[in-house]
Amino acid sequence: MSKPTLCIADLVVERGDKRVVDGLSLSLMPGEIYALLGGNGAGKSTTLFAILGFLKRQAGSLMVAGIDASADPDAVRTQVAYLPENVALYDHLTARENVDYFLKIAGRPRSRADVEAGFEGVGLAASAWDERTTRFSKGMRQKTAIALALLRETPLLLLDEPTSGLDPAAASDFHRLLEALAKRDVAILMVTHDLLGAADTADRIGLIQAGRIAREWTAAPTEPRFDLNALHSGFASAR
Numbered sequence: 389m390s391k392p393t394l395c396i397a398d399l400v401v402e403r404g405d406k407r408v409v410d411g412l413s414l415s416l417m418p419g420e421i422y423a424l425l426g427g428n429g430a431g432k433s434t435t436l437f438a439i440l441g442f443l444k445r446q447a448g449s450l451m452v453a454g455i456d457a458s459a460d461p462d463a464v465r466t467q468v469a470y471l472p473e474n475v476a477l478y479d480h481l482t483a484r485e486n487v488d489y490f491l492k493i494a495g496r497p498r499s500r501a502d503v504e505a506g507f508e509g510v511g512l513a514a515s516a517w518d519e520r521t522t523r524f525s526k527g528m529r530q531k532t533a534i535a536l537a538l539l540r541e542t543p544l545l546l547l548d549e550p551t552s553g554l555d556p557a558a559a560s561d562f563h564r565l566l567e568a569l570a571k572r573d574v575a576i577l578m579v580t581h582d583l584l585g586a587a588d589t590a591d592r593i594g595l596i597q598a599g600r601i602a603r604e605w606t607a608a609p610t611e612p613r614f615d616l617n618a619l620h621s622g623f624a625s626a627r
């Protein structure tokens with residue numbers, strides 16, 4: 389039996405004088421896709437920031453790939469890739485130069501052939517590899533960032549509203565890409581408002597309310613994977 393890639397227990401995070409996360413526990417196995425949903429201001433991004441070490445934990449434990457964040461927060465950071473809602477790339481650099489640069493600062497330089505294999509793996513058209521990213525669409529930016537995550541070989545990927553602003557076909561492609569990553573044993577924690585997208589991709593869906601996971605649904609092994617009516621009413625009652 390493999391160990392969880394992410395294990396959060398009784399997490400508490402305060403922002404200003406507000407207790408935003410209040411006793412949140414969550415565990416993800418390798419290759420598992422978890423969609424974290426909840427109303428505006430429920431604490432979804434705050435949870436991601438606490439995992440990344442951008443925000444201090446007031447209480448609770450956090451382990452990533454078996455590393456305890458209390459003992460070695462820097463080592464935890466090397467195990468996590470993060471895609472914010474709007475991926476930031478250096479626009480004056482090409483996709484390849486961006487990836488080379490970020491791999492270098494992550495201490496994981498990779499060969500030209502590896503980078504190209506990464507781009508191929510995420511379906512970034514070869515014609516875009518040596519183009520400056522200025523005019524890249526959101527989907528192309530995400531593919532570049534996912535290629536980078538792939539090449540860093542982090543066991544945990546955090547995504548904040550990855551499909552907002554993507555057209556339905558691009559969102560569907562993106563979900564298939566996440567599934568391909570999960571097959572490579574990457575654990576994926578995705579914050580989203582897209583209930584249908586979550587039901588399409590996730591193995592589990594959690595509803596965050598009052599700073600913790602208030603409800604959770606697990607995908608059925610056969611279609612339909614989730615009861616959409618139950619999900620909708622669960623979310624409606626949380627508002």
Ligand SMILES: Nc1ncnc2c1ncn2[C@@H]1O[C@H](COP(=O)(O)OP(=O)(O)OP(=O)(O)O)[C@@H](O)[C@H]1O
Nearest residue numbers: 403404406408426427428429430431432433434435
């Ligand atoms: N920089 C900040 N300083 C103080 N409080 C903040 C700050 N950023 C966010 N908050 C508060 O933390 C709470 C949770 O915010 P968070 O961004 O985690 O919510 P969210 O669930 O991701 O919301 P959304 O769906 O709107 O993105 C909110 O009440 C928000 O007002």
